[in-house]
Amino acid sequence: MPLRKYTVLSVASILFVLAVWSVVTYSKLIDPLFLPTPGGTLEALSKEIDEGIFFKDVGVSFYRILMGFVISTIFAVPIGMMMATSRTWQAVWEPLIGLIRYMPAVAFIPLSILWFGTSDMQKFFILFLGVFFQEVIMIADNCKTVNKSLVEVGHTLGFTKGEITRSIVFRAALPGMVDTFRTTWGWAWTYLVVAELVAASEGLGFRIMQAQRYLSTDRIVLGILVIGLFGLITDQLFAWLYRRMFPWKTLEKAKG
Amino acid sequence: MAVHLAQEQPASKEVMLYAEDVTKTFMSNKKEITALDRVHLTIHQEEFVSLLGPSGCGKSTFLRLVAGLDAKTRGTLTLNGVPIEGAGRDRGVVFQQYSLLPWMHAWENVAFALKKTKGLTAAQKKEMAYHFLELVGLRGFEKHYPAQMSGGMQQRVAIARALVYRPKMLLMDEPFGALDAQTRRDMQDLLMRIWAEEKCSVLFVTHDVDEAIYLSDRVYVMSAHPGRVAKEMTIDMHKPRDWNDMLSDRFVHYKREIVSELERQKSLHKQALQA
Numbered sequence: 001m002p003l004r005k006y007t008v009l010s011v012a013s014i015l016f017v018l019a020v021w022s023v024v025t026y027s028k029l030i031d032p033l034f035l036p037t038p039g040g041t042l043e044a045l046s047k048e049i050d051e052g053i054f055f056k057d058v059g060v061s062f063y064r065i066l067m068g069f070v071i072s073t074i075f076a077v078p079i080g081m082m083m084a085t086s087r088t089w090q091a092v093w094e095p096l097i098g099l100i101r102y103m104p105a106v107a108f109i110p111l112s113i114l115w116f117g118t119s120d121m122q123k124f125f126i127l128f129l130g131v132f133f134q135e136v137i138m139i140a141d142n143c144k145t146v147n148k149s150l151v152e153v154g155h156t157l158g159f160t161k162g163e164i165t166r167s168i169v170f171r172a173a174l175p176g177m178v179d180t181f182r183t184t185w186g187w188a189w190t191y192l193v194v195a196e197l198v199a200a201s202e203g204l205g206f207r208i209m210q211a212q213r214y215l216s217t218d219r220i221v222l223g224i225l226v227i228g229l230f231g232l233i234t235d236q237l238f239a240w241l242y243r244r245m246f247p248w249k250t251l252e253k254a255k256g
Numbered sequence: 257m258a259v260h261l262a263q264e265q266p267a268s269k270e271v272m273l274y275a276e277d278v279t280k281t282f283m284s285n286k287k288e289i290t291a292l293d294r295v296h297l298t299i300h301q302e303e304f305v306s307l308l309g310p311s312g313c314g315k316s317t318f319l320r321l322v323a324g325l326d327a328k329t330r331g332t333l334t335l336n337g338v339p340i341e342g343a344g345r346d347r348g349v350v351f352q353q354y355s356l357l358p359w360m361h362a363w364e365n366v367a368f369a370l371k372k373t374k375g376l377t378a379a380q381k382k383e384m385a386y387h388f389l390e391l392v393g394l395r396g397f398e399k400h401y402p403a404q405m406s407g408g409m410q411q412r413v414a415i416a417r418a419l420v421y422r423p424k425m426l427l428m429d430e431p432f433g434a435l436d437a438q439t440r441r442d443m444q445d446l447l448m449r450i451w452a453e454e455k456c457s458v459l460f461v462t463h464d465v466d467e468a469i470y471l472s473d474r475v476y477v478m479s480a481h482p483g484r485v486a487k488e489m490t491i492d493m494h495k496p497r498d499w500n501d502m503l504s505d506r507f508v509h510y511k512r513e514i515v516s517e518l519e520r521q522k523s524l525h526k527q528a529l530q531a
Contacts, residue, residue: 147355149351149353149355150355150357152325152349152351152355153349153351153355153357155324155325155342155343156323156324156325156343156347156348156349156418157345157368157369157371157372157421158343158344158345158372159371159372163371167371168357171357171359172357172358172359174359246359247401248358248359248401248402248403251401251403251404252358252403254403255403
């Protein structure tokens with residue numbers, strides 16, 4: 001499909017949803033208490049900016065998600081690589097991670113408040129639980145799918161196991177890892193908002209919860225839309241990063 | 257004349273690779289499978305030896321033992337008199353599937369093999385990589401990614417990578433098996449030229465009879481189930497060879513001998529299955 005046609009279709013699908021939204025709200029088919037008009041939502045945005053809370057909320061949420069994600073990733077990458085390249089470390093980590101992975105992060109919220117109060121640490125903790133245990137399994141998979149013959153090349157060139165892991169396995173698995181980051185970053189948003197909904201005094205999730213108390217549906221919808229938009233932007237950033245970091249991947253795809 | 261011939265014989269050179277009673281078994285579904293059964297062979301310095309046989313005859317398994325990528329079950333296997341234990345830089349390996357690092361340019365793939373070489377500056381390593389790429393006819397392609405090159409070109413890079421650190425022995429596992437017929441012919445001539453220049457021992461695994469005769473000083477014909485050496489044959493033809501030699505009486509004679517041996521093995525195997 002030519003790129004222009006693709007763009008036209010993408011814009012059209014968004015415009016269509018906007019149009020349906022406009023029709024059902026401006027025609028008073030749905031009470032604004034339940035769903036605000038697009039214009040009303042924009043008004044809520046300008047009000048929040050005037051009150052000086054919008055950018056603060058965005059900043060706080062972004063800081064929390066970034067920290068939670070970075071902490072998870074700092075642990076997930078080396079541990080995932082260890083699990084993929086060493087039977088011993090796999091035996092040590094896998095049962096533990098496999099068990100905790102199935103404990104819903106959300107169920108830890110009461111415990112997290114008990115331990116960390118409503119501080120940022122509590123958000124990092126929930127983010128870590130939600131992200132790390134999934135991420136580490138995916139990173140291990142990224143490393144396990146590295147072509148075995150590349151590892152053998154390392155052996156024939158006289159490399160040690162550590163050198164092979166660093167300069168072959170890691171590099172070969174890196175594109176897959178960036179894809180993993182892209183996916184887990186999306187999950188991180190979900191866990192952040194859940195954590196902020198329950199226990200916070202600022203942040204996008206908190207704002208949504210507070211708006212519910214005052215029946216400010218416009219601010220609820222605004223919060224949800226902003227989160228969606230940020231998700232989309234960061235997702236595109238990851239895609240751009242991928243193309244920049246791995247030009248050879250694009251070549252491989254072109255070759256088929 | 258006899259004296260002259262003796263000097264020409266590769267047997268007069270020192271032994272590079274020595275295999276005696278090399279056996280390799282592995283477990284499959286709780287049953288012991290014998291992949292290699294008491295293989296005995298010798299490769300001398302600067303000798304080009306092919307291991308020829310049908311798929312499943314263990315020829316690639318044997319190469320992997322020599323490369324140190326797998327361990328033998330029994331027997332003696334020495335390189336330059338030293339038992340082979342694990343992979344090492346005294347051997348260069350070329351795999352069928354090229355196995356280049358896709359994130360590196362061609363020259364970086366070659367220079368990668370020099371990573372462990374001490375006493376060379378980065379500039380010297382790059383220079384050597386460029387030199388060996390030129391040797392395999394890839395001048396001007398130094399900054400191409402593997403994905404930008406054809407299979408034949410990728411295999412040339414892999415050969416340059418295996419040669420750049422000057423191993424004593426080159427191990428090639430059906431290196432041209434994935435290439436089209438014309439490219440394969442070009443690669444065979446290229447390999448013959450490089451071998452004449454670089455002077456190293458070569459263990460060349462193939463299932464292509466013409467290829468084995470064309471390139472080799474000696475050919476070991478293997479049989480399958482279990483993998484054994486069935487026949488050893490010295491190819492007494494001048495080198496370098498060209499396509500004309502493939503039509504010579506002598507070439508055809510060798511080919512007839514080898515093909516009839518392979519056919520004999522096949523019918524033996526069929527009888528064994530029926531019994």
